[in-house]
Amino acid sequence: MSAAGGRAASAPLVGREAEPTIFELSRPGRRSYQLPTSGFEELGPDELVPPEHQRSEPVALAEVSERDLVGHFTRLSHRQYSVDLGAYPLGSCTMKYNPKVCDAVAALSGLSDVHPAAPAELAQGWLATLTELERALCELAGMAAATLQPAAGAAGELTGLLLMRAYDEARGERRQRVIIPDSAHGTNPASVTLGGYEVTTVQSxxxxxxxxxxxxQVLDDDVAGMMLTNPNTLGLFEEDIVEIADAVHEVGGLMYYDGANLNAILGVVRPGDMGFDIVHLNLHKTFATPHGGGGPGAGPVAVAGHLADFLPGPRAVRLESAGPDDPPRYGWATPARSIGRVHGWHGNALVLARALAYIEVHGRDGLLRVAERAVLNANWLRRRLAGTLAVPFDRPCMHEVVFSAAPVHKRTGASAHDVAKGLIDEGFHPPTVAFPLIVDDALMVEPTETESYETLVALAEAIERVVARAERHELADAPTTTPVRRVDEARAARMLIPTFDARR
Ligand SMILES: Cc1ncc(COP(=O)(O)O)c(C=O)c1O
Incomplete structure (x- = not known):
């Protein structure tokens, strides 16, 4: 089953500038495992697998020893930046340190060794975990019930829009429009369109x-709802939120809360109290679970009572106990007018378990401190860097602050993009650039609550040094210290080569 063919034989194992692919490290017959005897060794392939289900050619897998395998991935990991390595001030995306205790909980064999198809009576611990998480999320969001199925914030958005649609249809209506602000995250208009609605944009x-x-001016009885994140993507709290919610409700629309920024208000104010009807929560942002490379995240959707009947199912529920002294029992139930499943199983379950661990470890006071420190850290950076970068909306911000490199750009020719690249040379992950769209040369910084005062000072000093480099016209080549230097991002995005052909 040699996978990598002639290429493998000629590739040196170590010492190359560029790390070879795992297929280039492959050598025929090398293994990093030993399988126990199965007792079926005597049987031929046709007796084990019906011929129509057999492969016509061997699967192309790399053949490597454990030592080479571990070396390869360790070398690759050393070229990466990660939340474990240092500050990751990527605004809006909320990349914060993931506490290891949550990983330890998710690794408990009672959770990790259970198949999602296990009968409810054999998965009572899991069902209790899911029920408890749903309760905690509803309490934090001020909502009545939730689905834990959506696999990310964007998946939650689509779920929320399908709920809006189901609610509309149940009351015999077919509203066409959903309103979003011009500062909204790109997933909002995309979800509106996927959900079958038209986008109406409202200015800031x-x-x-x-x-x-x-x-x-854009509200009428054709409006199914409004999507809003609060604090918004400029890191500013929408102070008129109650008036906004009342106005949308007056025309019969629903309020959708994009929970990407919930970490700023945890334990301080709840979306439900602001007038929202549907809320998604990006567990990978607010409750510090891993984002993964585009997943597995988790974007549960919580709703007010009048929408609970439409939620995806099945949901873990607590059943009536047989008697007062009997232990609690749990089962699965699908809401009466459910929109159906939005995930093959019950959601990204081990991410859900981590989120519950995070909530339990922090407790009510701890979650409040998460929000307070995130806001304090962002405001400290806003004040500290106000002389270095422009602050387009210079008033107290929430958990993130949007700077503009426009004046630097004008003076030196170095854009926000160049500043971000320069920051890589300083050993920091860059902040979000070019978003929100309504700010020229935007640099959106979210320090999160996890960074210490010393790290904030180091980040601020690094940004100051990078801007000084811009003044000396030294940023055009940045980053200069990384294994891969500046890439042509437009070409990289348009000419994706996402596969590696191991047989070449
Ligand atoms: C404001 C906002 N809404 C929605 C999303 C989408 O969330 P996810 O990345 O979990 O799909 C993001 C992601 O960064 C966001 O910042």
């Missing part, structure tokens, strides 16, 4: 918040 005012006058 000079404070960086929804212009309530402009909103009222």
């Amino acid at each position: 005012d000079e404070r960086g918040c929804v212009d309530v006058g402009a909103l009222r």
Whole structure:
């Protein structure tokens, strides 16, 4: 089953500038495992697997020893930046340190060794975990019930829009439009379109918040709802949120809360109290679970009572106990008018377990401190860097702050993009650039609560040094210290080569 063919034989194992692929390290017959005897060794392939289900050619797997395998992935990991390595101030995406205790909980064999198809009576611990997480999320969001199935924030958004649609249809309506602010994250308009609605954009005012006058002008009985994140993507709290929610409700629309920024208000104010009807929670942001490479995250959707009947199912529920002294029992139940499944199983379960561990470890006071420190850290950076970069909306921010490199760009020719590349040379992951779209040369910094004062100072000093490099016109080649230097990002995005042909 040699996979890598002639290429493998000629590739040196170590010492190359560029790390070979695992297939280039492959050598015929090398293994990193030993299988125990199965007792079926006597049987031929046709007796084990019906001929129509057999492969016509061997699967192309790399053949490597454990030593080479571990070396390969360790070398690759040393070329990466990660939340375990240092500050990751990527605004809006909320990349914060994931506490190891949550990994330890998710690794408990009572959780990790259970198949999702296990009958409810054999998975009572899991069902209790899911029920408890749903309860905690509803309490934090001020909602009545939730689905834990959506696999990311964007998947939660689509779920929320399908709920909006189901609610509309149940009351005999077919509304066409969903309103989003011009500062919204790109997934919002994409989800609206996928959900079968048209996007109506409403402008922000000079404070960086929804212009309530402009909103009222686009509201009518064709509006199914409004999607909003609060604090918004400028890191600013929408102070008129109650007036906004009332105006949308007056025309019969629903309020959708994009929970990507919930970490700023945890334990302080709840979306339900602000007038929202549907809330998604990015567990991988707020509750510090791994994001993965585009997943596995988790984007549970919590709803107010009038929408609970439409939630995806099945949901883990607590059943009536047989008697007062009997232990609690759990089962699965699908809401009466459910929109159906939005995940093959019950959601990204081990991420869900980590989130519950995070909530339990912090407790109510701890979660409040998470929000307070995230806001304090962002405001400290806002004040510290105000002389280095422009601050387009210079008022107290929430958990993230949006700077503009536009003046630096004008003076030196170095854009926000160049500043971000320079920061890589300083040993930091760059902040988000070019978003929100309504800020020129945006640099969106979210320090999160996990970074210490010393790290914040180091990050600020690094940004100051990078801007000084820009003044000396030294940023065009940045980053200069990474294994891969500056890439042509447009070409890289348009000419994706996402597969490696091991047989070449
Ligand atoms: C404001 C906002 N909404 C939605 C999303 C989408 O969330 P996810 O990445 O979990 O799909 C993001 C992601 O960064 C976001 O920042």
